[in-house]
Amino acid sequence: MLSTFRKSAIALGAVALLAITGCSGGNSANSNGDGNASGGGSLVIDTAFSIETADPGHSYDPTGNMLAKAMYETLVDFKGSDVSTPIPGLASWEANDGATEFTFTLEDGRVFSDGSPIEAKDVVFSLQRIQGMPEAKPNFLLGGVTIEEVDAQTISFTTDTPLLQLPAILANPALGIVNSDVVAENGGTTSGTDTAQKFLDGESAGSGPFVLDTLDLSSQIVLKKNDEYNGDEKPAFDRVVIRNVTESATQLANLKGGDSMVAMDLNGDQVAGLGDGLKVDSVPSGQTIFLLLNQSEDVAGDLSNVKLAEGIRYALDYPALLELAGAGSVQATGVIPPGFEGALPKGITQDLDKAKAAFAEAGYTGQTLKLQFPNDYPVGGVEFTPLAERIQAQLKDAGVTVELAPAPFATELDAYVNGSEGFGLWFWGPDYADSANFLPFGPGLKVGLRSGWAADANSDIAGIAADAASATDPDERTTAFTSFAEAMQADGPFVPLIVPGRNIATSDKVDGAVYNSVWEMDIAEITPAG
Known part of the structure; x- marks a missing residue:
């Protein structure tokens, strides 16, 4: 017999940070030119890049997780920085008493960035694609899990042994749902011969609040608002620039000088004396x-x-x-x-x-x-x-x-x-x-x-x-x-x-930039202050 499953396991999750050489770039953080952040402008984020691709099926790095969270939705989500209780994302779910059979039901009316509907076939393709790529970093997350389409809105997951943590696993941004038709047309398969990564490094095929504009793994990533997005998170900025700034001192200087709104890698000493006009979210990291x-x-x-x-x-x-x-x-x-x-x-x-x-x-x-x-x-x-x-x-x-x-x-x-x-x-x-x-x-x-x-x-x-x-x-x-x-x-x-602690410092002109141990930071939650 199936019973509604809402796991209350308190957890944080996290991964080791990697640094890739880069520079600060020259994008102003002032979204409307007068030093004030306002909806519809640009958001500039400085972080030390830890990313190899924009393809969620191959991504398993901190910056990559943050990017995937912005562009691809998952079946399961967490609210804000709280990762104690999984909540419905694209779907709600039930599990049997033995935690070996899970049934996920998609939310009605949800669409991809091209306006096409999200269906069970997209979920099965997205996750089986990862299962079919042994070299993909997230591959191990779905080991021993059988995924099948029940009908257009329903997907079943079965395991040989109890997997009470399956909903928490499915919240990982690497398991974001892609538009199966678009990805298949551009080299995507579930058979292990997938070649869609190059396509997904050029444009996104998800349903998240943002879509990919440009990707440079050594310097900066630019996102733009997904005009077709119809989920709960409404992006407050039309454009997001994520810059590769490897030196924390440079991140601090950019933040103090108004050249960025968010600095993600300041150390404890730096955040202890930020000064007026700046604020910080400091929490344990989970490592x-x-x-x-x-x-x-x-x-x-x-x-x-x-x-x-x-x-x-x-x-x-x-x-x-x-x-x-x-x-x-x-x-x-x-x-x-x-x-x-x-x-x-x-x-x-x-x-x-x-x-x-x-x-x-x-x-x-x-x-x-x-x-x-x-x-x-x-x-x-x-x-x-x-x-x-x-x-x-x-x-x-x-x-x-x-x-x-x-x-x-x-x-x-x-x-x-x-x-x-x-x-x-x-x-x-x-x-x-x-x-x-x-x-x-x-x-x-x-x-x-x-x-x-x-x-x-x-x-x-x-x-x-x-x-x-x-x-x-x-x-x-x-x-x-x-x-x-x-x-x-x-x-x-x-x-x-x-x-260790995790510190995200921001201008006092924005709110909502908080650390999440699964995807680093939810960009769509950042809004102009007030």
């Missing part, structure tokens, strides 16, 4: 910076045990670490960050007596621990080198010797992914707005294996993770995730440190 202690004897030798991780958890002074993170950041309370379903209400408090007892039980007798980390890849404004230096100093006070071993991101990433780091400083962000993204920290799963933590290393935690993954009752699911977070904090090989 977690953590330490891992390898559990493989081949990698860590005699120190391959979770008690070493426990000792480090209690040895650290978290408020002092948080000083390096800036506005919007918070302490990580576990492998599930604050704000997510099952997250713990508070994190570890420094206790040197507990730390020393755990170090003794771990067999630590003064051996030097080599801390490996990327030294050229800040996350949410947090530089890893000063963070590693502060961890080194704090552990020295607790009687632990640490040698720092920084390396470029590209170099260190291989060691992390291959599980050859004995002691590492890394970060993790979810792929969609659901706490299932953090189960990979469990034994035998992706991040657990990167720490040499085999499936049989802790059968209790492995069982809890399996229960959380298969839960179909929302309350039972929350309980399982909470139990997972508690068990990981007590007996896992990880030390969660910081959830």
Whole structure:
């Protein structure tokens, strides 16, 4: 029997930021020439580009997600910055009690940018197109999901195992619905031979508030209002210019000088003193910076045990670490960050007596621990080198010797992914707005294996993770995730440190520029102030 499905899992989701070289450009942010933003003019946004294409089926980067959100609508949506509860986008849905069968019903009367109706065939084509492209970054989101057209307004989704998080997954902008007729005419297929990316880098084929005007992946992207749009979001600007400005100092100068209205990449120090006429939305990002202690004897030798991780958890002074993170950041309370379903209400408090007892039980007798980390890849404004230096100093006070071993991101990433780091400083962000993204920290799963933590290393935690993954009752699911977070904090090989902040600064002439962990920022929500 089908029951209306409204999942209440609290989540944030997020992805790592990438920088591509670019410049500020010369577009004035004054939409009507007198320094005041008004509807119908231009909106100028500065950000460090992280984008490879305007094709939603190939896009899986922060800037790419923001662009796709503006041009392509999804079946499911979230309201504003709140990603705790999925809401209908292009469709409403029902699910069976086992969370293996979902039925989506399209909203009547919705149209693409060419005025043609949105039908079930477009949904099936759009999502099967992604399933048919193994090389497409979003491909994994729909693994194990069968998608079929029921009638012109109805689509069925079936899975072999419970997938309570499916609505949250379908809110990802990469799963935006394209006009199947237009895309098929320009090389689009569901068979794996798709060649439509080139076409979609030149013009859009969606139903979102905006359509693509011009695309230059190194300098700027220009959008214009979709005159056929008939959804709930009414774009307040006729034209949007998104500029690739890689230096945060340049973004700040542009914002203060009135050359832009939105700066997306200012650090904590910069937003702390913006001055008159500017404002900022600072929130936790959803990413977690953590330490891992390898559990493989081949990698860590005699120190391959979770008690070493426990000792480090209690040895650290978290408020002092948080000083390096800036506005919007918070302490990580576990492998599930604050704000997510099952997250713990508070994190570890420094206790040197507990730390020393755990170090003794771990067999630590003064051996030097080599801390490996990327030294050229800040996350949410947090530089890893000063963070590693502060961890080194704090552990020295607790009687632990640490040698720092920084390396470029590209170099260190291989060691992390291959599980050859004995002691590492890394970060993790979810792929969609659901706490299932953090189960990979469990034994035998992706991040657990990167720490040499085999499936049989802790059968209790492995069982809890399996229960959380298969839960179909929302309350039972929350309980399982909470139990997972508690068990990981007590007996896992990880030390969660910081959830970095995300800061979006704006002129006081606009409202609505707020961070969303799924699509960075909803451009259509930005309006002239007042």
